[in-house]
Amino acid sequence: MPDYGNTWLVVPVYNEGRVIAEVVEQALKTFPNIVCVNDGSTDDSVEQILGTGAHLVRHPINLGQGAALQTGLAYALAQPGAEFFVTFDADGQHQTQDAEAMVGLLRDDVADVVLGSRFIEKTEQVPVLKRVVLRTAAAVSPTARRLKLTDSHNGLRALNRAAAQRMRITMNGMAHASEIVSMLARSSLRVTEIPVDILYTDYSRAKGQSLLNGVNILFDISLRERGGR
Amino acid sequence: MTKSLLIQVVLLLGAAGLLVMFIKRWDAVHTRAWKRIAFFLFIVANAFAVLFPSLVTDVAHFLGVGRGTDLVLYLLVLAVGFLALNTYMRFRSLERKLTDLARTVALRDAEFLNERRFPAEAGIAPRTPEKASS
Numbered sequence: 001m002p003d004y005g006n007t008w009l010v011v012p013v014y015n016e017g018r019v020i021a022e023v024v025e026q027a028l029k030t031f032p033n034i035v036c037v038n039d040g041s042t043d044d045s046v047e048q049i050l051g052t053g054a055h056l057v058r059h060p061i062n063l064g065q066g067a068a069l070q071t072g073l074a075y076a077l078a079q080p081g082a083e084f085f086v087t088f089d090a091d092g093q094h095q096t097q098d099a100e101a102m103v104g105l106l107r108d109d110v111a112d113v114v115l116g117s118r119f120i121e122k123t124e125q126v127p128v129l130k131r132v133v134l135r136t137a138a139a140v141s142p143t144a145r146r147l148k149l150t151d152s153h154n155g156l157r158a159l160n161r162a163a164a165q166r167m168r169i170t171m172n173g174m175a176h177a178s179e180i181v182s183m184l185a186r187s188s189l190r191v192t193e194i195p196v197d198i199l200y201t202d203y204s205r206a207k208g209q210s211l212l213n214g215v216n217i218l219f220d221i222s223l224r225e226r227g228g229r
Numbered sequence: 230m231t232k233s234l235l236i237q238v239v240l241l242l243g244a245a246g247l248l249v250m251f252i253k254r255w256d257a258v259h260t261r262a263w264k265r266i267a268f269f270l271f272i273v274a275n276a277f278a279v280l281f282p283s284l285v286t287d288v289a290h291f292l293g294v295g296r297g298t299d300l301v302l303y304l305l306v307l308a309v310g311f312l313a314l315n316t317y318m319r320f321r322s323l324e325r326k327l328t329d330l331a332r333t334v335a336l337r338d339a340e341f342l343n344e345r346r347f348p349a350e351a352g353i354a355p356r357t358p359e360k361a362s363s
Contacts, residue, residue: 037335050346055347056339056342057335057336057338058335058339058342059332059335060331060334060338061327061331063327063328063331063332070332071335074336075336075339078336170325172324
């Protein structure tokens with residue numbers, strides 16, 4: 001099993017006290033370095049995280065998921081030896097195996113950023129490695145310059161150090177996902193996308209984004225960068 | 230026809246001005262100066278409108294608007310738009326500052342907290358001074 005001592009999982013946490021300890025413990029089996037950013041939760045998330053082996057950063061007030069991600073990245077970047085960064089949802093819908101595959105791509109230096117997608121279908125017949133290489137080639141090739149991403153709102157992302165340092169998430173709310181994608185599209189970073197499994201438990205479904213929230217995201221994005229500094 | 234065009238030009242210019250301010254940087258000093266000038270003119274116009282109500286109607290006629298009241302209404306719409314925009318941008322700017330502040334506090338707090346929770350790790354990998362210099 002590869003050593004993930006140089007990899008940090010960044011987990012934004014907002015009122016996930018019911019599941020966070022379990023999610024963190026599960027992920028710690030693979031990834032020894034985890035930083036949870038408690039975004040002003042009103043439940044017992046902090047106590048739950050303190051009971052685990054994850055690092056904890058506490059926002060004094062609720063700022064939104066985008067802000068929590070940026071804080072977590074800033075914390076992880078400051079840790080000695082940190083090379084790879086994975087953003088991971090706190091509600092248990094992401095799989096550590098998928099995160100491992102993403103970090104593997106970063107490690108092989110075929111991409112700077114790997115995004116998880118729910119919509120690329122997993123064809124079991126094609127060997128994993130071949131499938132990964134094919135998709136990577138497609139995404140990295142100059143002709144596919146415009147990132148043809150199938151899923152821009154997946155919380156599972158892996159970044160190498162150069163990419164993580166470029167992250168400047170300014171949209172505090174949920175619009176940060178689109179912000180990240182458009183930032184990646186403007187950058188010269190090599191971005192690829194791999195299929196990931198999402199565990200849709202009743203818990204995560206209840207917490208998921210509603211259609212109405214999509215309207216909020218569209219509005220935020222349309223006004224982005226127009227606000228004064 | 231030419232008269233009704235005049236008010237249209239005024240209102241469209243106002244809308245265009247809003248758009249430009251929206252897109253361009255907001256907090257620049259000269260923008261603030263213009264806002265103050267606009268406020269001063271607004272006060273003066275107020276005083277005149279109160280002292281000589283018929284003046285508003287005259288101006289309205291000149292601009293091609295039927296009644297003074299209508300002219301005031303049109304300008305009010307512009308003013309409200311301006312106000313909403315100004316408030317929105319001020320909020321965004323405040324939110325950004327608040328985020329920076331909260332992040333700084335959170336990171337500093339986390340340094341102490343996690344150093345205490347994982348003293349062994351801190352011993353193995355002492356923090357490099359790189360962070361302080363940046």
